[in-house]
Amino acid sequence: MIWYILLFLSRAKEDDGPISSKDVAECLKCGRELARAARRRGNELVKSGINLDAYTPGILHFFSGDLPPDLKKASDVSKEILSATKLLQMKMHSSVTPSMFHSYLEQQGVCLRDPFCQPSLITCSSTSKYRSIDGTCNNEEHPEWGRKGAPFTRIAMPRYADGIYTMPVARSGHSLPNPRLLSTRLFADRAIGSRVLTNMNVQFGQFITHDMLFQVMDVTDEGGIQCCLADGRDVLPPEWQNDKCIPITVPDNDPFYRQHDIKCLNFVRSVTTPRDDCSLGHAEQMNTVTSYLDGSAIYGSDKKISSKLRTKSGGRLRQEERTGCIRGFLPSVKDKFAVCDLRNASEPCYLAGDIRINQSPTLAMLHTLLLREHNRIANKLSKLNPLWTDEKLFQEARKIVIAEIQHITYQEWLPTNFGADYLRYYRISPSTLYSRDYNPEANPGVINSFGAAAFRFLHSIISDNIVTCPKTYDKAYLYRLSDYYSNPCLLESDPDSFDDVVRGILASNAGESDPFCTGEITNLLFKSRNQWGMDLIAMDIQRGRDHGIASYNDFREICGLPRARTFQDLANEMSQDRINALQHLYECVDDIDLFVGGALERDMQGSILGYTFQCIVAEQFYRTRIGDRFFYDNGEMPHSFTTDQLKEIKKASMARLICDNTDGVHFVQKKAFEVESAYNPKYKCDDYNNIPYVDLTAWKKPSLDIF
Numbered sequence: 001m002i003w004y005i006l007l008f009l010s011r012a013k014e015d016d017g018p019i020s021s022k023d024v025a026e027c028l029k030c031g032r033e034l035a036r037a038a039r040r041r042g043n044e045l046v047k048s049g050i051n052l053d054a055y056t057p058g059i060l061h062f063f064s065g066d067l068p069p070d071l072k073k074a075s076d077v078s079k080e081i082l083s084a085t086k087l088l089q090m091k092m093h094s095s096v097t098p099s100m101f102h103s104y105l106e107q108q109g110v111c112l113r114d115p116f117c118q119p120s121l122i123t124c125s126s127t128s129k130y131r132s133i134d135g136t137c138n139n140e141e142h143p144e145w146g147r148k149g150a151p152f153t154r155i156a157m158p159r160y161a162d163g164i165y166t167m168p169v170a171r172s173g174h175s176l177p178n179p180r181l182l183s184t185r186l187f188a189d190r191a192i193g194s195r196v197l198t199n200m201n202v203q204f205g206q207f208i209t210h211d212m213l214f215q216v217m218d219v220t221d222e223g224g225i226q227c228c229l230a231d232g233r234d235v236l237p238p239e240w241q242n243d244k245c246i247p248i249t250v251p252d253n254d255p256f257y258r259q260h261d262i263k264c265l266n267f268v269r270s271v272t273t274p275r276d277d278c279s280l281g282h283a284e285q286m287n288t289v290t291s292y293l294d295g296s297a298i299y300g301s302d303k304k305i306s307s308k309l310r311t312k313s314g315g316r317l318r319q320e321e322r323t324g325c326i327r328g329f330l331p332s333v334k335d336k337f338a339v340c341d342l343r344n345a346s347e348p349c350y351l352a353g354d355i356r357i358n359q360s361p362t363l364a365m366l367h368t369l370l371l372r373e374h375n376r377i378a379n380k381l382s383k384l385n386p387l388w389t390d391e392k393l394f395q396e397a398r399k400i401v402i403a404e405i406q407h408i409t410y411q412e413w414l415p416t417n418f419g420a421d422y423l424r425y426y427r428i429s430p431s432t433l434y435s436r437d438y439n440p441e442a443n444p445g446v447i448n449s450f451g452a453a454a455f456r457f458l459h460s461i462i463s464d465n466i467v468t469c470p471k472t473y474d475k476a477y478l479y480r481l482s483d484y485y486s487n488p489c490l491l492e493s494d495p496d497s498f499d500d501v502v503r504g505i506l507a508s509n510a511g512e513s514d515p516f517c518t519g520e521i522t523n524l525l526f527k528s529r530n531q532w533g534m535d536l537i538a539m540d541i542q543r544g545r546d547h548g549i550a551s552y553n554d555f556r557e558i559c560g561l562p563r564a565r566t567f568q569d570l571a572n573e574m575s576q577d578r579i580n581a582l583q584h585l586y587e588c589v590d591d592i593d594l595f596v597g598g599a600l601e602r603d604m605q606g607s608i609l610g611y612t613f614q615c616i617v618a619e620q621f622y623r624t625r626i627g628d629r630f631f632y633d634n635g636e637m638p639h640s641f642t643t644d645q646l647k648e649i650k651k652a653s654m655a656r657l658i659c660d661n662t663d664g665v666h667f668v669q670k671k672a673f674e675v676e677s678a679y680n681p682k683y684k685c686d687d688y689n690n691i692p693y694v695d696l697t698a699w700k701k702p703s704l705d706i707f
């Protein structure tokens, strides 16, 4: 067999083998035509009325994802590359397996030639003291690393059925288990609350997710893609389906959807992007935001958006005033009904650096705190340095806000969730003052299995309700999450509402990190005015397959666990009843999806994750720290903070962020990601010993230092 592969590859290389250079050129040409035809067909389908209706879960899903126009070309080129790769594969002898084909492509290095694919023309100024908005030039050798629009990186070979892009199948060649069935059988709704974590912990997790990654679904030039009959009673017949459709079908006996007669949940494949050299090969998905933890959800990932968000005076971001409130609110979007699910135009719909901002009121609340923090800092800096220009004030305030977010993430959020011991073990914790770990060889790109599987497990800690709490703390009001998707109006019912939401999120417990998930996300996601919505867990499983994420068993091996040969080999990591459930649903232990297997593992001590997810999440946060030239505590760089400044930044905390940016929240527990207790009492905001204050006088410069 090996002999045959070698012979085959060497013949192919000499051009007189099964594939000649003429064949390759033909595949590239036809690939382009096929991709263009698919695009025309997609547009025609939408124009002929197969589109997403208003007030449906499908359209709300598209509200929180749009392909920026400047990334459309990359998406189109990648479709041409994928079609060409498929055509080339079809020209191969039938005995050529996907992995042999992969080796062939690697050896040959066949690339699409398109002006778009010229070696990157990014020019970097080596003296810039500040990060770029789009993530370019952070790494001086690889200015494209971590940029908006970069491909997600992989730490395992993809498991596409054809090795290129088709959805994965079981070892036997049968279909993998239905994602909705897996969701109902393994991720049932049982209201178990975390004993320790607050809902602020959940909200911050979603915020840093949105800073680091955003995979968007494919769209046509005419609008979003519909894969189900409009009433959800069935999938569309194949001749009416866009080729990016991967709808989730609902089993007949479904415990929830049965009563609503829903058989199909709309679902569309993610946008793909070429590798940097436009080489032929398997699909890579696109990250449409900067991978760095760099506040991109606040400031935007491209210059145009960033500029739209600024006042252009005093270094401030745009904000709106509200009667009865001291502090500002996020600016409003122009066309509210295009991205929010409002009952009337007086309800708010906000604009920020990330389009997902309005997905829930608590997400918009955290964005508002950070907007206020930026403007608070810009105002202080301007008082300290009256000669600083708008640009200087903006960049310095942005740099401080990003440093605070990185500090809160690495010193507060990660240890709370994953255990301080593990962070030390995986070398994630930064040092006491400066760290010197920047490694220009480390690609800070987001790992596909982190975004499409491991980090999504935190969907299990979302709780049913949004809680609000008045100043007196004598009552708590509960609002169902599903009544407020894409509608942040809870923040503005009256002048106290914003602070009531902050008090509520600090006083309410997150869900437990277990494979039980609230029906608010597994039955009612984006329900709008309907009685039913989508299933986020089924989507997580389907998304993992869409991205060709390697199996759970592959990741066990990558992370250092023995490969399981039988279901029983999982016994060290999982309880017997979970093993039994898996055995009941999957044909073979190799078939288990990463999302499912990882979610069912026992938690590591002190962590909300099991061994395999912990390993992937740790690898990601390690890369995010050591691969970022501008990481906040990097020392000895032209842009490094001075010792006095860094000491101040390291006083930042979630509790302080709340104290400084609310009108009427005057008491906060020191560890805001954990519930109040005897060991974590509330302190007054002016108790600077217990809730330290970041003193900005360390930023006062001699008056000549204007820029």
Ligand code: HEM
Pocket: 202, 203, 204, 205, 206, 209, 213, 214, 215, 216, 359, 360, 450, 451, 452, 455, 456, 458, 459, 462, 521, 536, 539, 540, 543
């Ligand atoms: C109310 C709370 C939340 C809602 C409604 C929500 C909803 C969603 C939706 C609709 C998607 C896109 C699904 C897809 O198309 O594949 C998504 C993706 C994701 N979510 Fe959440 N989520 C929430 C909270 C969280 C939290 C707390 C975390 C983690 C700490 C998280 C992590 C992720 C990740 C990593 C992705 C993939 C992002 C991407 O690739 O663009 N989410 N979420």
Ligand SMILES: [Ca+2]
Pocket: 211, 212, 213, 289, 290, 291, 292, 293, 294, 295, 296, 297
């Ligand atoms: Ca970012």
